[in-house]
Amino acid sequence: MLTLYDNLSSGNGYKVRLLLHQLDLRYRRIELDIDKRETRTPAFLAKNPNGRIPTLELENGVHLSESNAILFYLAEATPFLPAARLDRAQVLQWMFFEQYSHEPNIATSRYWLTHGIEITPERKMMLELKKKGGGDALAVMEQHLTKQHYFVASRYTIADIALYAYTHVAEEGGFALAPYPAIRGWLARVAAQPRHIPITRG
Amino acid sequence: MLTLYDNLSSGNGYKVRLLLHQLDLRYRRIELDIDKRETRTPAFLAKNPNGRIPTLELENGVHLSESNAILFYLAEATPFLPAARLDRAQVLQWMFFEQYSHEPNIATSRYWLTHGIEITPERKMMLELKKKGGGDALAVMEQHLTKQHYFVASRYTIADIALYAYTHVAEEGGFALAPYPAIRGWLARVAAQPRHIPITRG
Numbered sequence: 365m366l367t368l369y370d371n372l373s374s375g376n377g378y379k380v381r382l383l384l385h386q387l388d389l390r391y392r393r394i395e396l397d398i399d400k401r402e403t404r405t406p407a408f409l410a411k412n413p414n415g416r417i418p419t420l421e422l423e424n425g426v427h428l429s430e431s432n433a434i435l436f437y438l439a440e441a442t443p444f445l446p447a448a449r450l451d452r453a454q455v456l457q458w459m460f461f462e463q464y465s466h467e468p469n470i471a472t473s474r475y476w477l478t479h480g481i482e483i484t485p486e487r488k489m490m491l492e493l494k495k496k497g498g499g500d501a502l503a504v505m506e507q508h509l510t511k512q513h514y515f516v517a518s519r520y521t522i523a524d525i526a527l528y529a530y531t532h533v534a535e536e537g538g539f540a541l542a543p544y545p546a547i548r549g550w551l552a553r554v555a556a557q558p559r560h561i562p563i564t565r566g
Numbered sequence: 567m568l569t570l571y572d573n574l575s576s577g578n579g580y581k582v583r584l585l586l587h588q589l590d591l592r593y594r595r596i597e598l599d600i601d602k603r604e605t606r607t608p609a610f611l612a613k614n615p616n617g618r619i620p621t622l623e624l625e626n627g628v629h630l631s632e633s634n635a636i637l638f639y640l641a642e643a644t645p646f647l648p649a650a651r652l653d654r655a656q657v658l659q660w661m662f663f664e665q666y667s668h669e670p671n672i673a674t675s676r677y678w679l680t681h682g683i684e685i686t687p688e689r690k691m692m693l694e695l696k697k698k699g700g701g702d703a704l705a706v707m708e709q710h711l712t713k714q715h716y717f718v719a720s721r722y723t724i725a726d727i728a729l730y731a732y733t734h735v736a737e738e739g740g741f742a743l744a745p746y747p748a749i750r751g752w753l754a755r756v757a758a759q760p761r762h763i764p765i766t767r768g
Contacts, residue, residue: 413706414667428655430662437655453630453639456658460632464665465616486691504615 366391367421369411370566371398373478375471375529376431377418378563383438383525386559393566399479431529432459435522444525446517454516458523461504462530469498471530474537491538498539502547505531509546513553520557528554533563568593569623571613572768573600575680577673577731578633579620580765585640585727588761595768601681633731634661637724646727648719656718660725663706664732671700673732676739693740700741704749707733711748715755722759730756735765 368384370377370393384391396402396417404415412419412429419429420437428434436456439445446452473494476487483491505527508515515523532551534541541548554560570586570593572579586593598604598619606617614621614631621631622639630636638658641647648654675696678689685693707729710717717725734753736743743750756762 413709414663422652426652428652428659430659430666433655433658433662436658437651440651440654449639449642450624450628450630452642453635456635456638457630457632460635460662460665461616463662464632464670468666468670489688490692507615 366423368393369396369403369408369417369419369421370394371396371417372564372566373475374398374417375474375533375563376416376467379431379525379529380418380420380434380438381565382529382561383435383444383522385561386444386557387438387442388559389438395566432463432522432526435459435525439522444520444522446519446521448517451517455521455523458515459526461501462526465497465504466501466527467530469494469501470534470537470539472537473498473539474530474533477538478536495538498534498537502531502534502539502541502544506544506546509550513550520554524550524554529563568625570595571598571605571610571619571621571623572596573598573619574766574768575677576600576619577676577735577765578618578669581633581727581731582620582622582636582640583767584731584763585637585646585724587763588646588759589640589644590761591640597768634665634724634728637661637727641724646722646724648721648723650719653719657723657725660717661728663703664728667699667706668703668729669732671696671703672736672739672741674739675700675741676732676735679740680738697740700736700739704733704736704741704743704746708746708748711752715752722756726752726756731765 366389368380368391372395403417409415411427414429416429418431418434419427420434421427428437445455473491512518514520515527531547568591570582572595574597605619611617613629616631618631620633620636621629622636623629630639647657675693678685714720716722717729733749
């Protein structure tokens with residue numbers, strides 16, 4: 365059986381939980397407490413030397429990390445990943461955009477503001493930078509979604525899952541979604557997909 | 567013909583230039599001056615709303631961005647991207663690692679230190695954080711390369727190209743490579759690949 369090393373508050377973990385549920389795949393979930401550094405123990409670093417969840421342990425014992433790489437692996441040959449070469453590259457384009465331009469701004473702000481992290485003067489300054497960067501990322505998404513119902517190939521794919529994870533809880537990171545009507549419409553379409561589950565469900 | 571919107575100082579651009587050359591694909595290269603914000607003009611934002619190079623214009627007029635998504639697109643069905651599902655996921659795992667844990671630390675430090683960017687007290691503080699994050703990323707690479715000659719499938723793939731781009735110039739960002747003998751051995755193996763070109767070649 366698959367084993368997912370996970371944390372319920374993590375949007376990156378949620379991406380994988382959501383796709384596993386939508387694919388109706390059984391798996392064992394192991395909750396690790398990030399705040400207590402349970403992802404940095406020698407036992408876990410042997411599974412993922414980068415010390416992060418989600419990490420997926422496959423049936424053959426191999427460990428796969430990086431949420432979007434796990435999504436791509438699980439979605440191969442399913443309706444969640446298009447077959448055409450250019451569509452697949454565009455799915456990856458949006459997933460790299462998510463990890464570079466979206467997550468470090470919106471997810472990190474949310475983590476600091478919801479995990480009781482001390483807001484030092486340095487973090488206060490970085491929150492301002494992240495406010496700008498996250499707003500820029502949301503504006504790029506809004507522009508795209510004004511013209512299309514989903515990110516790639518006019519249908520729900522792992523690009524939508526990757527971007528939904530932290531966008532739908534962006535307000536917890538201090539990002540109001542009221543100015544983004546196209547994003548709000550897309551969030552509702554994603555949440556209405558068959559077998560959708562909330563981020564809080566383990 | 568393919569058109570690459572590019573900047574010669576960019577390691578992200580170099581990834582694409584290197585693979586295009588190794589695949590012996592002809593393309594037109596358009597140099598944009600990042601410092602003069604030539605990637606933020608209305609004309610360029612129409613090609614990539616996220617305002618970044620590299621952006622590849624395909625023969626059919628579609629624009630593809632995010633360096634590692636472009637690598638994946640170009641490498642499909644070539645020896646630079648393995649065919650096996652798990653190998654492909656591991657290639658992506660290392661490419662997401664590169665964009666999340668490596669590039670924002672090492673490439674951004676290099677950019678600030680080589681483009682005459684003013685080192686304000688805020689940037690000085692962030693350079694310290696990036697020193698720690700970049701060192702952690704290099705340590706993860708060193709551990710992996712102590713056991714393997716290349717990142718995935720025991721051969722040169724786009725995962726190596728993605729990680730080579732900013733690792734081989736890490737010292738320009740203030741990251742000494744002397745403590746990483748396995749990385750230095752791998753850098754030499756990558757540089758010895760057929761049709762290798764330096765970052766400075768347009």
